[in-house]
Amino acid sequence: MLSSAPHGYRYVKKSDVGNAYYEVIEAEATVVRMVYEMFTVRHLGIGAITRSLNEQAVATRTGNSRWDRSKVWAMLRNPAYVGKACFGKTERKPRQRITRPLRRRGGYCNRSSASQAQPRQEWIETDVPSLISETVFALAPERLEANKRFSLRRTIEPSLLQSMLVCERCGYGLYRSASRTSKQKLPYYRCLGSGTWRQCKHRVCECRTVRQD
Structure with a gap:
């Protein structure tokens, strides 16, 4: 459940002397804290944060210098940064709708399933090193919801x-x-x-x- 470490962590495999765990990558952890500071304190939008990271040529997890909104959005919702890595956030279930790419192919898809979000109470938690405080983390979903309600693009x-x-x-x-x-x-x-x-x-x-x- 820890193998897919998010930005800011390195996955260390299980060994004869201990279980698997997350090791903090300080350079990446600094980026995580900066993103939360820009979003919760300076009140920059996700688009502005993405542009700022790209202008500064901040490397992503893959080493690519380009960030997109989805990476920043996922970072602002990940409970691992407050010390709770979660497993089971999504589950493979029968496909519920025909997406735009499928519509272009006449509604046909080789896979009949898709990943769907699971209720928070069904997630499995495990403790990992925290990078930000619970207070800061709690501000992020509040701002995300406010942006969703009052965005000009709504x-x-x-x-x-x-x-x-x-x-x-x-x-x-x-x-x-x-x-x-x-x-x-x-x-x-x-x-x-x-x-x-x-x-x-x-x-x-x-x-x-x-x-x-």
Whole structure:
């Protein structure tokens, strides 16, 4: 249950003299504390934290210098950093829905199962060295929930084709966006592959935006 050590730890295998355990990697632990400080004290968003880490060329666990939002988001939710590594957070269960990539392939998938989140009370905990205090860790989910409720990107009124459109050129999904003129707000769909903020640092598609109307 400890073999997949998160950023900040090194997994040490079981030996004849002791059980397996997490060993703190101080350089990575400093990054973890910095991320929590930026999020809970300086109130930077996940996107701003991601950009800051990339601008500073902070290495990820794999040695890659590029961070994405999902890595930061997962770090802010991992109880290992407060001293409780957890096993059983997800479970393989029958697939519940057809995702966008599956829809492009006609709804067919070689695997009939998918990972689904398990209730907190079903997780199995084990003690590991903590990197941050419980007070700091408790602030992170509060801010994540507040961001979810009050974010400008929050979808209050769904669009007709939301989460259904796929770019026929590059295969990335189309997301909702909008622009404003002096008289009105113009909603449209935009291809994810046309953005320069992606990990590859350049556009992979020249698809134009599509007006929702």
